Amino acid sequence: MEIKLFINGEFRDSSDKTIRTSIDPSNGLEVAKYHVPSNKDIEDAVDAAKNAFANPLWKNMSQDQRADLLLEISNKIKERSKEIVDIEVRDSGSTLRKAKADIHNTSAFFKVMSKVARELKLNILDESATRAGFSINSREYTPVGVCAQIIPWNFPLVMAGWKIGPVIATGCTTILKSAEETPASAGILAEIIRDAGVPAGVVNIITGGADVGRRLLNHPQIRKVAFTGSTTVGKEILKTIAPNIVTTTMELGGKSANIVLNDADLSIAVDGALYAFLYHSGQACDSGTRLLVQEEIYPEFMEKFLARIKEVKVAPTTDPNAGYGPVVSEKQMKTILGFIEKTNSEEAKLLAGGKRLMDGEFSKGFFIEPTAFEITPKNTIFHEEIFGPVVGITKFKTLEEGIALANNSKYGLAGAVWSRDHAKAHLIAGQIEAGTVWINEYHLLNPGMPFGGFKESGLGREMGTEGVMSYLEVKHVWESDCDSREKKVWLDAIF
Numbered sequence: 102m103e104i105k106l107f108i109n110g111e112f113r114d115s116s117d118k119t120i121r122t123s124i125d126p127s128n129g130l131e132v133a134k135y136h137v138p139s140n141k142d143i144e145d146a147v148d149a150a151k152n153a154f155a156n157p158l159w160k161n162m163s164q165d166q167r168a169d170l171l172l173e174i175s176n177k178i179k180e181r182s183k184e185i186v187d188i189e190v191r192d193s194g195s196t197l198r199k200a201k202a203d204i205h206n207t208s209a210f211f212k213v214m215s216k217v218a219r220e221l222k223l224n225i226l227d228e229s230a231t232r233a234g235f236s237i238n239s240r241e242y243t244p245v246g247v248c249a250q251i252i253p254w255n256f257p258l259v260m261a262g263w264k265i266g267p268v269i270a271t272g273c274t275t276i277l278k279s280a281e282e283t284p285a286s287a288g289i290l291a292e293i294i295r296d297a298g299v300p301a302g303v304v305n306i307i308t309g310g311a312d313v314g315r316r317l318l319n320h321p322q323i324r325k326v327a328f329t330g331s332t333t334v335g336k337e338i339l340k341t342i343a344p345n346i347v348t349t350t351m352e353l354g355g356k357s358a359n360i361v362l363n364d365a366d367l368s369i370a371v372d373g374a375l376y377a378f379l380y381h382s383g384q385a386c387d388s389g390t391r392l393l394v395q396e397e398i399y400p401e402f403m404e405k406f407l408a409r410i411k412e413v414k415v416a417p418t419t420d421p422n423a424g425y426g427p428v429v430s431e432k433q434m435k436t437i438l439g440f441i442e443k444t445n446s447e448e449a450k451l452l453a454g455g456k457r458l459m460d461g462e463f464s465k466g467f468f469i470e471p472t473a474f475e476i477t478p479k480n481t482i483f484h485e486e487i488f489g490p491v492v493g494i495t496k497f498k499t500l501e502e503g504i505a506l507a508n509n510s511k512y513g514l515a516g517a518v519w520s521r522d523h524a525k526a527h528l529i530a531g532q533i534e535a536g537t538v539w540i541n542e543y544h545l546l547n548p549g550m551p552f553g554g555f556k557e558s559g560l561g562r563e564m565g566t567e568g569v570m571s572y573l574e575v576k577h578v579w580e581s582d583c584d585s586r587e588k589k590v591w592l593d594a595i596f
């Protein structure tokens with residue numbers, strides 16, 4: 102497969118002929134060749150987005166027409182789902198089950214965006230601010246302009262969808278940079294966007310690493326940056342874009358607390374805790390990597406947890422039974438193994454796993470055993486995001502102690518509470534400093550609801566109405582309701 106640059110509605114080669122390859126992390130084999138944009142290509146992409154933003158065809162398009170485009174994209178993703186699943190499994194190290202869910206969820210996301218776009222009110226009279234004989238006040242919403250959107254490799258199609266959906270819903274335009282590890286599904290999405298009839302230049306898609314991202318973000322025409330990735334890079338990006346004062350949405354890292362109370366239903370909570378930290382080999386931003394278990398049930402919970410962890414099926418991603426596959430790259434694998442080594446050196450108790458899998462079918466891929474440590478806040482992994490299949494388990498006595506442990510983090514992306522007492526669980530959910538809190542659930546997201554982080558986990562929200570509104574500028578339009586010169590309140594202000 103060859104992924105070209107998608108600029109101004111056309112697929113083209115990199116102008117300086119830079120071509121790289123992405124590999125299948127299950128076996129190291131090549132999956133796709135992708136074109137890396139030169140400075141000129143980036144300039145062309147921004148120009149295309151700028152011209153498309155000003156194009157009356159796009160500018161004056163009705164909300165119904167935008168909604169129809171989004172629905173068409175949703176349908177076309179569904180039509181091509183088998184092909185996308187096949188490539189996503191090999192390109193990103195997603196299991197078959199995860200890739201199917203990703204493609205289904207992205208199609209569903211565009212459908213929800215279509216509904217949001219259709220119902221979006223871009224001119225709202227505010228009755229409560231309006232005073233007869235004085236002022237008529239309304240809010241007018243207008244698209245921010247040319248966006249630069251940068252996504253990570255863990256949920257490639259989902260992340261691209263979350264970014265592009267609101268752009269089309271609001272009348273913005275964009276240059277989306279996909280991650281160099283996983284360029285493939287964004288290439289297919291570009292074809293879908295073209296075939297759905299989105300005007301040329303509204304969505305431009307390029308692939309590359311940090312250097313491409315930096316060059317794109319530095320461009321003075323960019324009016325909004327939507328970034329998903331690590332907190333470290335997020336901080337660097339905020340510095341890069343500060344001189345241009347652009348609007349941003351930052352979806353960053355996490356170290357989410359998963360709290361199991363004494364009265365939890367362990368027949369669900371144990372599996373829920375494993376799913377929370379092992380889904381996609383732990384490479385989910387909202388992973389429940391700090392498992393906080395209340396003292397009274399700790400022995401029983403741990404006995405069940407350590408029995409069940411052995412039943413998780415680690416396998417190459419094309420195996421339909423794979424519960425989890427490799428991590429995305431050799432670099433990521435080394436980072437994870439480094440954290441495991443550090444935790445061992447800090448004398449945390451290793452309860453399960455801890456090693457790379459190397460035998461037989463694993464020999465050419467980047468596989469790590471499901472790993473669990475008993476830790477305290479003194480351990481590095483209580484605080485640092487690993488982004489791999491490693492959980493730190495901590496015992497607590499009282500609810501106050503559990504909440505304090507949960508909030509003892511610079512991050513605040515997500516969290517969960519497992520309890521049969523719903524009122525108590527809601528009380529705790531209210532006190533967890535995080536953008537999403539599940540009760541007796543984990544990882545599930547609703548495209549109609551906001552997603553994002555407190556503290557160092559981000560700025561702003563994606564999805565839901567909040568996510569769409571972040572692509573709009575609000576304007577206060579003040580109309581005078583006073584035609585009498587004598588009654589103007591400012592008449593004697595300067596005379």
Ligand code: NAD
Pocket residue numbers: 251252253254255278279280281309310311312313314315318329330331332334335337338351352353354355385386387486488514553554558559
């Ligand atoms: P990363 O921060 O290394 O890279 C993310 C993207 O930014 C990539 O496309 C990369 O090429 C680009 N990039 C890197 N340096 C850049 C720079 N200086 N300027 C511009 N672009 C740059 O993250 P990653 O390793 O790809 O992904 C893992 C991280 O993403 C984790 O921290 C995870 O928690 C986070 N994440 C967050 C969410 C969320 O919604 N909060 C979702 C998924 C992943």
